[in-house]
Amino acid sequence: MKFEFTKEMCEEVLHGNSKVDEWYEALLEMLPKYEIDTVDRAAGFLAQCAHESLNFRVLEENLNYSAKALDAVFGKYFARGGRDANEYARQPEKIANVTYANRIGNGDTESGDGWRFRGRGVIQLTGRANYADFGKTINMTAEEVIDYVTTIKGALESACWFWDTRKINAMADSQDIVAMSKKVNGGTVGLEDRKKHFKHFLDVLGGNFDPSKAPAPVVGILRVGAKGPAVMQMQEKLGISADGDFGPGTERAVKEWQSKNGLVADGIVGPKTLAKLME
Numbered sequence: 001m002k003f004e005f006t007k008e009m010c011e012e013v014l015h016g017n018s019k020v021d022e023w024y025e026a027l028l029e030m031l032p033k034y035e036i037d038t039v040d041r042a043a044g045f046l047a048q049c050a051h052e053s054l055n056f057r058v059l060e061e062n063l064n065y066s067a068k069a070l071d072a073v074f075g076k077y078f079a080r081g082g083r084d085a086n087e088y089a090r091q092p093e094k095i096a097n098v099t100y101a102n103r104i105g106n107g108d109t110e111s112g113d114g115w116r117f118r119g120r121g122v123i124q125l126t127g128r129a130n131y132a133d134f135g136k137t138i139n140m141t142a143e144e145v146i147d148y149v150t151t152i153k154g155a156l157e158s159a160c161w162f163w164d165t166r167k168i169n170a171m172a173d174s175q176d177i178v179a180m181s182k183k184v185n186g187g188t189v190g191l192e193d194r195k196k197h198f199k200h201f202l203d204v205l206g207g208n209f210d211p212s213k214a215p216a217p218v219v220g221i222l223r224v225g226a227k228g229p230a231v232m233q234m235q236e237k238l239g240i241s242a243d244g245d246f247g248p249g250t251e252r253a254v255k256e257w258q259s260k261n262g263l264v265a266d267g268i269v270g271p272k273t274l275a276k277l278m279e
Helices: 007-014 020-033 039-052 067-073 092-099 128-137 142-148 152-165 169-173 177-185 191-205 229-238 248-260 271-277
Strands: none
Touching: 007 020, 007 191, 020 152, 039 152, 039 169, 039 177, 039 191, 128 142, 128 152, 142 152, 169 177, 177 191, 177 229, 229 248, 229 271, 248 271
8 A cells, every 4th residue: 555544544434334354454455456555546446435335334236126116217127118016026036137137248037147146245246247257357257256245355356346447546546536436336326425425535544635636627629630638538538548549449439428328429529528428
Protein backbone atom coordinates (compact mmCIF):
# COMPACT_ATOMS: atom_id res chain seq x y z
CA MET A 1 0.00 0.00 0.00
CA LYS A 2 1.22 3.50 -0.76
CA PHE A 3 -0.41 4.83 2.39
CA GLU A 4 -0.86 3.50 5.91
CA PHE A 5 -4.15 1.65 6.20
CA THR A 6 -4.82 0.99 9.86
CA LYS A 7 -7.33 -1.22 11.58
CA GLU A 8 -8.95 1.90 13.06
CA MET A 9 -9.53 3.21 9.54
CA CYS A 10 -11.05 -0.13 8.58
CA GLU A 11 -13.40 -0.01 11.56
CA GLU A 12 -14.63 3.42 10.48
CA VAL A 13 -15.15 2.24 6.89
CA LEU A 14 -17.06 -0.86 8.00
CA HIS A 15 -19.29 1.23 10.28
CA GLY A 16 -20.03 -1.30 13.01
CA ASN A 17 -19.48 -4.51 11.05
CA SER A 18 -18.66 -7.30 13.51
CA LYS A 19 -16.03 -8.97 11.32
CA VAL A 20 -13.46 -6.17 11.26
CA ASP A 21 -10.43 -8.46 11.67
CA GLU A 22 -11.35 -10.63 8.70
CA TRP A 23 -12.19 -7.67 6.48
CA TYR A 24 -9.00 -5.87 7.48
CA GLU A 25 -6.80 -8.85 6.59
CA ALA A 26 -8.58 -9.29 3.27
CA LEU A 27 -8.27 -5.60 2.40
CA LEU A 28 -4.56 -5.54 3.25
CA GLU A 29 -4.01 -8.47 0.90
CA MET A 30 -6.34 -7.63 -1.97
CA LEU A 31 -6.11 -3.87 -2.42
CA PRO A 32 -2.37 -3.87 -3.27
CA LYS A 33 -2.79 -6.96 -5.48
CA TYR A 34 -5.12 -4.97 -7.75
CA GLU A 35 -3.21 -1.67 -7.36
CA ILE A 36 -6.02 -0.09 -5.38
CA ASP A 37 -3.20 1.26 -3.30
CA THR A 38 -3.53 5.04 -3.02
CA VAL A 39 -5.92 7.02 -0.84
CA ASP A 40 -7.99 8.17 -3.84
CA ARG A 41 -8.23 4.67 -5.29
CA ALA A 42 -9.05 2.98 -2.00
CA ALA A 43 -11.64 5.63 -1.08
CA GLY A 44 -13.28 5.33 -4.49
CA PHE A 45 -13.36 1.55 -4.39
CA LEU A 46 -14.60 1.34 -0.81
CA ALA A 47 -17.27 3.98 -1.45
CA GLN A 48 -18.71 2.01 -4.35
CA CYS A 49 -18.51 -1.23 -2.37
CA ALA A 50 -20.21 0.33 0.64
CA HIS A 51 -23.12 1.50 -1.47
CA GLU A 52 -23.48 -1.74 -3.42
CA SER A 53 -23.35 -3.97 -0.31
CA LEU A 54 -25.17 -1.82 2.24
CA ASN A 55 -21.98 -1.12 4.15
CA PHE A 56 -20.42 -4.56 3.53
CA ARG A 57 -23.36 -6.42 5.04
CA VAL A 58 -25.19 -7.81 1.99
CA LEU A 59 -22.96 -10.14 -0.03
CA GLU A 60 -25.60 -12.09 -1.94
CA GLU A 61 -28.40 -10.99 -4.25
CA ASN A 62 -31.86 -10.76 -2.72
CA LEU A 63 -34.41 -12.26 -5.09
CA ASN A 64 -37.31 -12.50 -2.65
CA TYR A 65 -39.76 -10.51 -4.81
CA SER A 66 -43.52 -10.19 -4.52
CA ALA A 67 -45.69 -10.78 -7.56
CA LYS A 68 -46.25 -7.05 -7.96
CA ALA A 69 -42.51 -6.39 -7.85
CA LEU A 70 -41.79 -9.15 -10.38
CA ASP A 71 -44.19 -7.59 -12.88
CA ALA A 72 -42.72 -4.14 -12.27
CA VAL A 73 -39.02 -5.01 -12.21
CA PHE A 74 -38.92 -8.08 -14.44
CA GLY A 75 -41.95 -7.45 -16.62
CA LYS A 76 -40.13 -8.82 -19.67
CA TYR A 77 -40.12 -12.27 -18.07
CA PHE A 78 -43.47 -12.11 -16.25
CA ALA A 79 -46.26 -9.64 -17.12
CA ARG A 80 -45.08 -9.17 -20.71
CA GLY A 81 -43.54 -12.62 -21.01
CA GLY A 82 -46.71 -14.58 -20.42
CA ARG A 83 -45.79 -15.90 -16.95
CA ASP A 84 -48.03 -15.58 -13.92
CA ALA A 85 -45.87 -13.79 -11.35
CA ASN A 86 -47.99 -15.25 -8.53
CA GLU A 87 -46.53 -18.68 -9.29
CA TYR A 88 -43.01 -17.36 -8.66
CA ALA A 89 -43.52 -14.79 -5.90
CA ARG A 90 -41.27 -15.18 -2.84
CA GLN A 91 -39.43 -18.10 -4.47
CA PRO A 92 -35.91 -16.77 -5.12
CA GLU A 93 -34.58 -19.90 -6.83
CA LYS A 94 -37.41 -20.06 -9.36
CA ILE A 95 -37.12 -16.32 -9.97
CA ALA A 96 -33.37 -16.50 -10.60
CA ASN A 97 -33.71 -19.42 -12.98
CA VAL A 98 -36.17 -17.45 -15.10
CA THR A 99 -34.64 -13.98 -15.05
CA TYR A 100 -31.05 -15.12 -15.66
CA ALA A 101 -31.74 -17.96 -18.12
CA ASN A 102 -29.96 -18.00 -21.49
CA ARG A 103 -27.77 -14.96 -20.82
CA ILE A 104 -24.45 -14.01 -19.19
CA GLY A 105 -23.24 -17.50 -20.00
CA ASN A 106 -26.09 -19.29 -18.25
CA GLY A 107 -28.05 -22.23 -19.60
CA ASP A 108 -31.82 -22.39 -19.90
CA THR A 109 -34.33 -22.23 -17.07
CA GLU A 110 -34.08 -25.96 -16.36
CA SER A 111 -30.26 -25.81 -16.06
CA GLY A 112 -30.46 -24.05 -12.71
CA ASP A 113 -27.60 -21.74 -13.71
CA GLY A 114 -29.59 -18.63 -12.87
CA TRP A 115 -29.75 -19.60 -9.21
CA ARG A 116 -26.34 -21.27 -9.12
CA PHE A 117 -24.59 -18.19 -10.50
CA ARG A 118 -26.76 -15.51 -8.89
CA GLY A 119 -25.18 -12.27 -7.71
CA ARG A 120 -22.56 -12.70 -4.99
CA GLY A 121 -19.77 -10.57 -3.62
CA VAL A 122 -19.30 -6.97 -2.56
CA ILE A 123 -19.95 -5.79 -6.12
CA GLN A 124 -22.15 -8.68 -7.14
CA LEU A 125 -20.60 -11.15 -9.57
CA THR A 126 -23.46 -12.53 -11.68
CA GLY A 127 -23.74 -15.19 -14.38
CA ARG A 128 -21.68 -18.24 -15.33
CA ALA A 129 -19.59 -16.25 -17.83
CA ASN A 130 -18.46 -13.74 -15.22
CA TYR A 131 -17.80 -16.46 -12.64
CA ALA A 132 -15.69 -18.26 -15.24
CA ASP A 133 -13.79 -15.14 -16.33
CA PHE A 134 -12.95 -14.26 -12.74
CA GLY A 135 -12.07 -17.87 -11.99
CA LYS A 136 -9.51 -18.00 -14.80
CA THR A 137 -7.50 -15.26 -13.09
CA ILE A 138 -7.27 -17.19 -9.80
CA ASN A 139 -7.07 -20.76 -11.17
CA MET A 140 -10.60 -21.77 -10.25
CA THR A 141 -13.51 -23.14 -12.24
CA ALA A 142 -16.80 -21.24 -12.30
CA GLU A 143 -18.20 -23.81 -9.89
CA GLU A 144 -15.26 -23.40 -7.49
CA VAL A 145 -15.75 -19.63 -7.54
CA ILE A 146 -19.24 -20.10 -6.09
CA ASP A 147 -17.82 -21.21 -2.76
CA TYR A 148 -14.99 -18.67 -2.85
CA VAL A 149 -17.20 -15.61 -3.29
CA THR A 150 -19.28 -16.61 -0.27
CA THR A 151 -16.20 -15.87 1.88
CA ILE A 152 -15.16 -12.34 2.84
CA LYS A 153 -11.88 -12.69 0.96
CA GLY A 154 -13.60 -13.99 -2.17
CA ALA A 155 -16.41 -11.43 -2.00
CA LEU A 156 -13.76 -8.71 -1.85
CA GLU A 157 -11.44 -10.14 -4.50
CA SER A 158 -14.25 -10.55 -7.03
CA ALA A 159 -15.05 -6.85 -6.54
CA CYS A 160 -11.36 -5.94 -6.97
CA TRP A 161 -11.29 -8.00 -10.18
CA PHE A 162 -14.38 -6.19 -11.47
CA TRP A 163 -12.78 -2.84 -10.63
CA ASP A 164 -9.51 -3.77 -12.30
CA THR A 165 -11.00 -5.18 -15.53
CA ARG A 166 -12.99 -2.00 -16.03
CA LYS A 167 -9.96 0.22 -15.37
CA ILE A 168 -11.72 2.22 -12.68
CA ASN A 169 -8.48 3.14 -10.91
CA ALA A 170 -7.91 5.83 -13.54
CA MET A 171 -11.25 7.43 -12.67
CA ALA A 172 -10.46 7.26 -8.96
CA ASP A 173 -7.15 9.03 -9.63
CA SER A 174 -9.11 12.03 -10.89
CA GLN A 175 -11.74 11.65 -8.15
CA ASP A 176 -14.42 11.33 -10.85
CA ILE A 177 -17.17 9.83 -8.72
CA VAL A 178 -19.72 10.04 -11.54
CA ALA A 179 -17.54 8.03 -13.91
CA MET A 180 -16.76 5.48 -11.19
CA SER A 181 -20.46 5.08 -10.44
CA LYS A 182 -21.38 4.58 -14.08
CA LYS A 183 -18.75 1.87 -14.47
CA VAL A 184 -19.98 0.04 -11.39
CA ASN A 185 -23.72 0.56 -11.70
CA GLY A 186 -24.22 1.25 -15.41
CA GLY A 187 -25.75 4.60 -14.49
CA THR A 188 -25.94 7.01 -11.57
CA VAL A 189 -28.40 5.25 -9.27
CA GLY A 190 -27.54 6.16 -5.68
CA LEU A 191 -25.05 8.82 -6.76
CA GLU A 192 -25.54 11.05 -3.72
CA ASP A 193 -24.91 8.15 -1.34
CA ARG A 194 -21.82 7.15 -3.32
CA LYS A 195 -20.54 10.74 -3.14
CA LYS A 196 -21.17 10.85 0.60
CA HIS A 197 -19.22 7.63 1.14
CA PHE A 198 -16.37 8.78 -1.10
CA LYS A 199 -15.83 12.08 0.67
CA HIS A 200 -16.13 10.42 4.08
CA PHE A 201 -13.65 7.67 3.22
CA LEU A 202 -11.19 10.19 1.78
CA ASP A 203 -11.27 11.93 5.14
CA VAL A 204 -10.92 8.65 7.06
CA LEU A 205 -7.93 7.54 4.96
CA GLY A 206 -6.17 10.89 5.27
CA GLY A 207 -7.01 12.38 1.90
CA ASN A 208 -8.99 15.36 0.65
CA PHE A 209 -11.66 15.90 -1.93
CA ASP A 210 -10.13 18.15 -4.58
CA PRO A 211 -12.65 19.54 -7.12
CA SER A 212 -9.75 20.64 -9.34
CA LYS A 213 -8.91 16.98 -10.01
CA ALA A 214 -12.16 16.42 -11.85
CA PRO A 215 -11.73 16.47 -15.65
CA ALA A 216 -12.66 19.70 -17.37
CA PRO A 217 -15.93 19.50 -19.28
CA VAL A 218 -15.71 18.58 -22.94
CA VAL A 219 -16.68 21.47 -25.20
CA GLY A 220 -17.32 21.74 -28.92
CA ILE A 221 -18.02 18.92 -31.38
CA LEU A 222 -15.87 15.80 -31.53
CA ARG A 223 -15.63 13.61 -34.59
CA VAL A 224 -13.19 11.33 -36.41
CA GLY A 225 -9.80 13.02 -36.61
CA ALA A 226 -10.09 14.91 -33.32
CA LYS A 227 -7.29 14.44 -30.80
CA GLY A 228 -6.45 15.56 -27.29
CA PRO A 229 -7.72 15.59 -23.68
CA ALA A 230 -11.35 16.20 -24.67
CA VAL A 231 -11.35 13.05 -26.79
CA MET A 232 -9.69 11.13 -23.97
CA GLN A 233 -12.34 12.24 -21.50
CA MET A 234 -15.11 11.27 -23.91
CA GLN A 235 -13.50 7.84 -24.43
CA GLU A 236 -13.33 7.30 -20.67
CA LYS A 237 -17.04 8.06 -20.40
CA LEU A 238 -17.70 5.46 -23.11
CA GLY A 239 -15.57 2.93 -21.25
CA ILE A 240 -13.15 2.32 -24.12
CA SER A 241 -9.39 2.69 -24.44
CA ALA A 242 -8.66 6.35 -23.73
CA ASP A 243 -5.80 7.22 -26.08
CA GLY A 244 -7.06 10.69 -27.02
CA ASP A 245 -7.33 9.79 -30.72
CA PHE A 246 -10.83 9.82 -32.29
CA GLY A 247 -10.41 7.06 -34.86
CA PRO A 248 -12.76 4.51 -36.49
CA GLY A 249 -12.91 2.39 -33.32
CA THR A 250 -14.06 5.34 -31.24
CA GLU A 251 -16.58 6.26 -33.92
CA ARG A 252 -18.07 2.76 -33.76
CA ALA A 253 -18.27 2.95 -29.97
CA VAL A 254 -20.00 6.35 -30.18
CA LYS A 255 -22.54 5.01 -32.69
CA GLU A 256 -23.31 2.00 -30.52
CA TRP A 257 -23.71 4.20 -27.45
CA GLN A 258 -25.93 6.67 -29.32
CA SER A 259 -28.13 3.86 -30.61
CA LYS A 260 -28.57 2.39 -27.11
CA ASN A 261 -29.45 5.81 -25.70
CA GLY A 262 -32.06 6.85 -28.25
CA LEU A 263 -29.89 9.31 -30.17
CA VAL A 264 -29.07 9.62 -33.86
CA ALA A 265 -26.24 7.15 -34.37
CA ASP A 266 -24.01 9.35 -36.52
CA GLY A 267 -20.76 8.83 -34.58
CA ILE A 268 -20.42 12.56 -33.93
CA VAL A 269 -20.28 13.82 -30.35
CA GLY A 270 -22.33 17.00 -30.61
CA PRO A 271 -24.28 18.90 -27.91
CA LYS A 272 -27.08 16.32 -27.44
CA THR A 273 -24.75 13.33 -27.29
CA LEU A 274 -22.37 15.20 -25.04
CA ALA A 275 -25.07 16.29 -22.59
CA LYS A 276 -26.37 12.74 -22.17
CA LEU A 277 -22.89 11.22 -22.02
CA MET A 278 -21.86 13.57 -19.21
CA GLU A 279 -24.97 12.98 -17.05
